[in-house]
Amino acid sequence: MTLALIGLAGLLFLSTLSQSAHAAAYSAIVVDADDGKVLHAYKPDAPRYPASLTKMMTLYLAFDALKAGRLKLNQKLPISAHAAAQPYGIDLRAGQTITVHDAILAAITKSANNAAVVLAEAIGGTEAKFAEMMTKRAHQLGMTNTVFKNASGLPNRHQKSTARDMAKLGIALVKNHKDYYSYFSTAEFEWKDAVIPNHNHILTRYEGADGIKTGYIAASGFNLVASAKRDGHRIVAVVFGGSSVKARDNRMIQLLDTGFAKIENDDAPATMVADKSESSGFGLISNAEATPAAPINAKALKNADDAAGDWAVQLGAFRKASSAEHLLRKVRGKLPSAEPLVDPVQSGSKKLYRARFTGLSEADARSACQKLKREKMNCSVISPDAG
Structure with missing residues (x-):
């Protein structure tokens, strides 16, 4: 089946399903990363809890530091009591060390909160100071509706972002940190005799996918930013508020298919004007809204093939x-x-x-x-x- 037919089927599917199928926290956006066109959007500017998508900005600042020479990949970072005490992560103990390289991989593959805090403290001194740096950098990238309060994405009612802002961050990682973006395609990470698979199932389920990051807390549902490249075109897509891993991943696959089909047919809506004020040097997304499609029926998605299972x-x-x-x-x-x-x-x-x-x-x-x-x-x- 051609991309055009897949996209047409996806659009028909999107347009015929009921609003009630969505969780209240659902929002999504699909962006042509090459020119910033919005290919699909549903509540892209609604405030959402980013959960572990937050680590994308933690990693962005880590890549900034590596590029500037303030960090080195083989540099050993101290593990503080605060970092070691973070819920959910790899086996890290206060007083020990971890290399920058391993901390990056742990934050990406296992979404390790303790590894994210180690990076934050190495760069900002304290996690709180680092969170201020994260928010400032986000605003420099045009993420005007984003506020960070920690480095990991653990629950904080003041930590908010949007699908549009997370798409901007995904594109910035691809374009501004080409030397380090490949970390996001890591299939697995070995740490202390344990092999840790990447939580991002899209890497193995979707042709051309090469990153980026999953996220979950109870208040947000299942979130995902994904990037894929086909025939010289790159798409970055964001899903907030998935009802399960399977529903989120299937939704992402359908949105990516629809996006590539629109590019192939050159029928993407002209809803974007490059924002010249962004310091990162590339046009992203304006405040113009793409026409939202109807929500996706989670029950219908349940029948789709999923190698990971549900x-x-x-x-x-x-x-x-x-x-x-x-x-x-x-x-x-x-x-x-x-x-x-x-x-x-x-x-x-x-x-x-x-x-x-x-x-x-x-x-x-x-x-x-x-x-x-x-x-x-x-x-x-x-x-x-x-x-």
Whole structure:
């Protein structure tokens, strides 16, 4: 099937599905990275929690420092008590060191919060000071609706961005840091006898994909910035608020297909005028809105082929979301290839929060649950049809 036909099918699919299928936090944008044209947009300027997409800016500043000679890839960075105490990451202990190279890979592949803070402290002195540097740099890149409060993307109600701003950051990483952008295509990372796969499944699922970053917290849903290049054309796309790993990834694939088809047909809407005020030296996206397409039906996406699977392991259901998040953080290291999810559900007159790890194949889900049970932990295997 040609890109044109794929794109036409995608557009018809996008335009015929109901608004109710979207989570409230959903937004998306697809941008031609070569000329900044908006190929598709849905609420691209709505404020969203970036979650671990935040690490894209942490890495941008790290690449800035490498380019300027303030950091070196083989330089050993000290691990502070603050960095070591971050929830979810690789095995780092206060008083030890990690090279810049390994910290970058850990932040990209495993989305390690502790590695991100190590980089932040090396560059900014403190994480708080580094967050101020992140926000300043973001505004210099034209990300006027973005504020950063930490280096990792851990929950902070004042840390916000938009799909449009994250597309700008993705394009800036590609264009301004060509020497380091290839880090985002790393398939796996070895650390202390552990092999850590990249959370970005688009790298293996989509032809031409070469980065960039996933993100998740309960308040944001499943986020993703992806970049792909075909026939000399590059697209950067952003999805905020996916309901699961599978739904987010399938949505991204459909949007990339639609974007490439529009480029092939040269029928992208003329909604963009290059912003000459941006200091990065390339035109991106104006405030003009692309006409939003109707949202995507998550149920229909469920039937699409997904090599990663959409089976889940459920650890329990709780009256408080914080209790579910605490358990997920506690168990996270045992399931490095899965994505954590706090899934709210109404049970009679009460609202419960289910602690789940998603994005697993059936075999991996069953194997993981067996492992947890051997460690005297409760769990159950949830099939895609279980909802």
